[in-house]
Amino acid sequence: MTTSTAPVLLDAIDRPVTDENRPLLEMSHVEKYFGDLHVLKDINLKVTKGEVLVIIGPSGSGKSTLCRTINRLETIDSGTITIDGVPLPEEGKQLTKLRAEVGMVFQSFNLFSHKTILDNVTLAPRKVRGLSKAAAEKEAMELLARVGVDSQANKLPAQLSGGQQQRVAIARSLAMHPKVMLFDEPTSALDPEMINEVLDVMVDLAKQGMTMIVVTHEMGFARQAANRVVFMADGEILEDGTPEEFFTHTKTDRAKDFLSKILDH
Ligand SMILES: Nc1ncnc2c1ncn2[C@@H]1O[C@H](COP(=O)(O)OP(=O)(O)OP(=O)(O)O)[C@@H](O)[C@H]1O
Ligand SMILES: [Mg+2]
Secondary structure: HHHHHHEOOOOOOOEHHHHHOOOOEEEEEEEEEEEEEEEEEEEEEEEEOEEEEEEOOOOOOOOOHHHHHHHHOOOOOEEEEEEOOOOOOOOOOHHHHOOOOOOEEOOOOOOOOOOOOHHHHHHHHHHOOOOOOHHHHHHHHHHHHOOOOOHHOOOHHHHHHHHHHHHHHHHHOOOOOOOOEEEOOOOOOOOOOHHHHHHHHHHHHHOOOEEEEOOOOOHHHHHHHOOEEEEEEEEEEOOOOHHHHHHHHOOHHHHHHHHHHHHHH
């Protein structure tokens, strides 16, 4: 780490490194349309290293689209997105590298159904990070133990519960050593009794300093683990503050209305 405030070029791809509070993700004036539909409207968002940002908002407000632009599963029409100071690459090797830096966990677990749990976790590290089979398996077993499913390593995904599969999906993302993890409603496809086992893993990750962006309706998680809550509606960020500010001093009627609906049931 440097004590200088001037950017210092540290590694081969000229990644600027300043201080530990630098934004890991910065979105500036991002606009996105699907045809005539304006889905992201002037999105400005900074997430610093170690920060846990929860995004909430009604269905169709653009939460998933926002996440998907961050690892370029969706292109944007204007504005800029940088990860750790580097603009999102258009394509090619740099894009593969970026995708490795941004872990993503979806509502559906997206595991390869015909591969064992262990193979699911070792596949990308072997292909993209170039690890040997033995090294990838050693690390995979450590990660599977960390999320509490190491005893399932030789099974196929269908032999695991939804909660276990989602924890495998988290371990698989972590195996790429991401700088930031995106979670898009990771518990909304789970039976209620499995939600907490996944949230517990996410809370642990947050405590260990992982930078996280989490789309969720789990307000308990937001209160417990988030540093910041962003409320989106109709493609716009309407509120951006601490959980305390958001839950106790909700500013907009739109967010008040949304909260009253989800906190009621
Ligand atoms: N590939 C696509 N093509 C066209 N329209 C899309 C596409 N993906 C999303 N949309 C539309 O963009 C808007 C934002 O969708 P998005 O999935 O980002 O919302 P969301 O906030 O994640 O909603 P939910 O809470 O239901 O997951 C919606 O109106 C949706 O129908
Ligand atoms: Mg969504």
